[in-house]
Each structure stands twice: as C-alpha cells, then as structure tokens.
Amino acid sequence: MIIIVLIISNTVMSAQELSDDIIVHDPVMIKEADTYYLFCTGWGISVYSSKDRKNWKKEKPVFAAPPAWALETVSGFKGHIWAPDISFYDGKYYLYYSISAFAKNTSAIGLVVNKTLNPASPDYQWVDQGLVVQSVPYRDFWNAIDPNLAIDETGQPWLSFGSFWGGLKMVKLSDDRKSLAQPEEWCSIAKRQRTDFLDDKDPGDAALEAPFIFKKNDYYYLFASWDYCCRGAESTYKMVVGRSQKIQGPYLDKSGKSMAEGGGTILLQGNEVYPGVGHNSAYAFDGKDYLLFHAYDMKDDGKPKLKITEMTWDEEGWPMVSTEVLSE
Template sequence: MRHIFRKTLLAAVLAGSTLAAHADHWTLSGDVGVHDPAILKEGATWWTFSTGEGIQVLYSGDGKAWSRGIKVLGARPAWWSTYVPAHSGLDVWAPDVVTYNGKVWLYYSISTFGSNTSAIGLLSATSVAKGDWSDRGKVISSKSGTNDYNAIDPNLTFDADGQPWLVFGSWFSGIKIVKIDKGTMKPTGSITTLAKRSSGIEGPAIVQREGYYYLFVSIDKCCAGTSSTYKVAYGRATSITGPYYDKNGKKMTDGYSSVLDAGNSRWVGPGGQDIYRENGYSIIARHAYDATANGAPKLLISDLKFSGGWPSY
C-alpha cells in the first residue's frame, strides 16, 4: 500500500551525502520494522513514515542505522468518523511525504480491510524535525456502493512542468490520478484511471525521468506474512495521465505490468514501494516479510537504476 519524486527545487534541502555512496542494496540495521514506507531526507537526517498506529516514524543519520521516533498522531481527527464510520483507533495506512512550497506535506489513508469506504487525509508541518503537524482535513474519500474506486495509498507526484498530482487507489477499479491545487494541496478536476488488475493492484508511485513517467505498483496480495504474494511492478507512459504500458507494450488498464521484484527465499512479498531522488540518483524503499523473523515486515532500500528506458535494481 506506497514514492517521492523530487525536482531540483529541493536541492538545498537535500544537501549532504549522496546516494551514490551506498551499495546497490543498502545494508540496514537497528529498528527497521515498517509496512508501506515513505522515505524522505531532510538536511542530514533520513526519515521514513509507515503504516501503523498514528503513522509510525523511523529516523537515521546515514540511511543505514535506523531508530524509532515518535508517532505523528496522538489523537483521532474528528472528521475521520464522518467518512469512515467503521474505522476505530489510530490505525493509519500507507502515508506519503513530500517537501513542497516551503512545507512538508504528509498524505495518509484510513479504511478497513475489504471495504472501499475510505478516506485520504493531509497533514502539514514546517519541518519533519520540528514535528509541528497541522491537520488539513480530508483530501478525497470513497464510499461503498457509491464510488468504484478506493481512496487509499496516496502518492504526491509532479509532472514535467512542476504541477502536483495525487495518484492513489487499491483493488476495486484500480489506480487513479487527479490534479492537485497548489494552494490547497487538494484535488481539482476529474479523476483518471491509470491501471487495473482483478487479482490485486495498489500502492502507486510515479516518477518522471527522461521523457517518461514510470508508474510503480504493488500487485497481488499483501499482509499475510510469508504467505504474502506481493510484488513490485511497473509500466511507463509519455503523459502523467497515461496510457501506461508494460515492457511488452500492453496497457496497465488491461491488467498488465512488468514485475521488478518478486522477492526471494528470505524477503517474501515485497511492496508498498516509494521512490526517492537526489542529485540524479534514485532509490526505492519498500517493505518485505522476513522469513527469518516469522514474517515480520521490514524496510529494504536499493539503488534504482534505469537501463534502456526501464527500471532495475
């Protein structure tokens, strides 16, 4: 169930060590327990936000050794009960974080398993380190029996002109995108379908590179430990609103995609991916279920490369 695309306007924020200093697959230590990680670097500190009570937070001084921070939300915003009445507690899914126009914007989703009565919310802060989060309310919602889409798994991205867009969606009628107003940071205009898949698709993330937009998704099923069948997959398009095609030229709206990562004997069911760029280098963060730790979901980070116009690790 999650990307961060950054333009050169973030260069000052991202000053410090470069991604090129790391090995292709980063060796991580400390507390790396995450599900659906969103990754961001602010100054010299790395941050991940992930699914869990109140939005879980990890931080690191080098991107390798991680510690757990204070959760973002200590209480439920009042509006949650209006849009997702069956939701209880502080369980939050698949956050996404981006620095834009002098603020940090944190999108997140609330829902219940198997239902598309869901909502995407928004928080803002002057910086992650300060943690002065303000509730910006509902961004978009969906209701069972009313909407065909599922308003979860938000990802804020940008087109080649710097226009922000929100890509979101899970199962049901698939992955959607909508333009975002630069003032409110909420949707404006119509919703477009980017990808569908009857056997499971969610966790969208879009990055733009050398004339193409790459849509990364998680396909098949998550959330079952080492029985999970999650995979990271992708397609590309020449317009942010599609159509997106896999490597064989087949449309993602027809259920197709190309698999980037299907996991291995230890790291089962990788997905919930997020892409981060710095100084021309890209990384991909995702979770996978650790077969050596009873299927606990953990953070994985790898350099993301592009060869012949297609992504690889």
C-alpha cells in the same frame, strides 16, 4: 493498502535507540538537512529518523490522537493510519495519509503539514488539513487509499491512489495541493480484471495497489504492487512498473501493454526468505536513485522489514534492482 495490524511487544524502540532492522509497512522517505525521515503505516503514522539510511531511530508518531474528521468519516476507524506519502512544497512538508475499514472502500485520504520534520525545532508542529478525497461504497468503484503526489512538467499536482476494486486512479489537485481541482479531472492509470464487483476480501487477479510515480528523463514511471501482502509465508506481493511520457498515461509495460488493461513488467518479486515484497517508493539522493519497500522476513516470523536498494536503468530506460537485496 490492505493490511493486518501486527502487535509486536518486543520490538518497541526507545526514542534514542538505533536499529538497522526495523519493522515497517509502506515506507516513504524524505531528507531535511542531514537527516532522513521515514514515514510508514502505524498508529498515528509511524516515524523514524536516520543520518545514513541504515541506522534508524523511532520518533513520536505524527498524530497523538486520531483526527476528529477521520473518526466521523470512517466507521470503525481507531487511529491506525495507512500508507502515508511525504513531499515538500512552499516551505512546508505535506504528508498525505489514508484511513479505511479493512477490505472495504469506506476510505478517505487526508493531509497534514509541518514546517519542519525535526522534532527538536521550535517550528515542529503537525497541522491537519482534513479530508482531500473520499470513496463511498456503492457510489464509487474505487478505493481512496495509498496516496502518492506527483507533479507534471507544468508544475501541476496530481494525486494517484487506489487498491483492488476498479484499480488505480489519478485526480488533479488544486494549486495549494489541499483539495481537488475544479472542474474535477480524473483518469484510470492501472487495472486488473476482476469478476467480483461488491466484495474486496478475495479479489482474485484484481489484487493491485500502492501507485508511486517517479519522473526520470523523458518518462513518468508508475510503480505498483500486485497480489497479496500481509500473509507471512503465503504473501505473494511483487512490484511492477510501466511508463508514459504523459503523467495521465497510458502507462505501458515493456511489451507495450497498458497497465490500465492488466499490463505491468515485474521489477522485483519474492523468494523463500522474503516471499512477499512490495508497496515501494522511489527517490533520487545525491545523484543516485533508490527503491524503498517492505519485505516479509521468514527469518523473523514473517515480519515486514524495511529494504532500501539502489535502482539503476538499462539501455532502454527501464529500472532495474538487484535481487541481492533479498539475500541480506
């Protein structure tokens, strides 16, 4: 995602302090034993833990120093890592992450793994696996950021990603989930029309990012974020959704329009208190489905706050979330 780094000196929590009002961008979550772990954009990848999904403790970041390969790959990268994605596979936690220069597609997605997420465990150690996929200016009209791992009905892993530029892409991964499958297999899963083909600082109605794929019954649901984040009261971020019976798409909205042709049904959009809401993830815990996202809180100078709300489904199988989550 495209993000403005916020330096907020009075919000740093100690390792033992709990808070139900945490500042995050691009939250993803997973549960190990009785603890939830939240990963989000930040220096070295920000990490929080919680027993109840309400009170959060800030943990040490994933990376104490920027990955060497990332410093060599992306000019200007200093260690502020964007939009991680967490999953569990073959006895390890897989954390994909993205690095980029602002408003450029000089981007790359990396992978780091750990046997446990519990910092107190003797097995706790993040081991970087390096580069997974990279976008190169003037070679690629797509942007290798905002990764999300999804698994199809055969167990095949796919990585969706993308921001602005030519839309959201998906590529098949190797069975170990650490590299692209050979021969390479790509598809476009969402796109909005644009007229500016070289500069992504002002893409107009092409503003689209942050894919997240959630399987529910017979459908794969593709969530994405439209318009602009990170602008305080001027943020226009909103979440849209489409669905497909095949992981590669096409993902259609409620009207039947393909997301690859500009379609998308609005799931949640902002209000005067939280003008921009987006970059969501979705999970099932204990028989219920949940939506996570960040929202710009005008009660607190437009800072991005964590929101978690239950997601229900209408009679036709479309996700619904209550707007009450934006009245808190």
